[in-house]
């Protein structure tokens with residue numbers, strides 16, 4: 001195993017890591033079909049790096065991937081496993097890759113999964129990365145698999161609760177995922193015509209938010225919709241949860257509850273709260289995510305056929321492009337101030 005493949009790879013392994021999202025199965029299906037057409041064997045690693053440590057692999061045949069298009073989740077499973085935090089795990093990974101005669105490892109996931117992939121590339125493994133996270137926070141690509149499907153889910157779920165909000169003349173805070181970056185919040189706020197988007201990149205000034213609500217109410221706008229990132233920071237406030245996952249990420253969820261309390265305390269108006277949770281990650285993928293999965297699978301196979309490794313397949317202006325994995329994970333992609341201010345200015349019109 002290693003950087004030297006004589007001719008073309010004979011066996012490719014694929015794993016999906018971190019938080020799942022819709023359209024991963026579409027990616028797996030296209031990858032398998034394209035590789036089989038070239039007579040390259042494909043195996044799936046079960047549950048991300050955990051399967052690689054435990055030598056838990058499954059053959060991926062054309063029959064197995066038939067009909068999985070348009071289904072949520074990942075047929076090969078996922079997990080948050082950090083082999084660099086488990087004793088002798090990397091050693092076992094290297095041994096299992098060699099033992100199973102795997103020439104190339106395709107890793108589809110977010111920053112944590114790609115960070116491990118990048119380290120494995122340095123150990124000499126032929127790695128190809130694929131951006132897959134609803135957060136869309138990976139550098140070097142306009143989009144990652146899962147983002148557009150999550151937007152679809154957020155918009156559809158919020159539309160279901162919005163009418164009650166309007167009828168009851170309430171303010172409402174809807175919490176969405178996205179951990180450190182606010183792309184899901186910003187994009188769904190635009191799509192829903194929300195009155196505000198609160199994101200991790202810019203701490204919320206609760207006083208300002210309260211005066212916005214009061215000002216609008218005085219003018220006759222008696223309800224409001226605020227999309228809130230789970231990782232938003234409140235000026236002068238604290239993050240609620242302290243539990244960390246194996247990659248050192250703070251486990252988030254529920255920030256809208258104290259935020260609603262703070263607003264109530266200040267102006268006597270208590271917004272309704274909704275935490276959308278895992279509904280955002282499941283279900284039928286969006287059309288764009290299905291298309292993206294095909295582009296990424298095609299890019300990954302092109303790299304395999306050309307022995308091009310240590311790269312992540314991304315998309316820029318609708319064209320596939322390769323980025324060194326190390327560049328993709330160097331820093332998180334974040335929402336810029338102009339976009340944030342623009343989206344929030346739309347709710348300020350009253």
Ligand code: F6P
Nearest residue numbers: 019110133134135177178179252
């Ligand atoms: O990384 C994707 C993501 O959905 C984040 O938006 C969220 O903070 C996290 O996963 C939730 O993690 P878990 O699936 O471990 O609860």
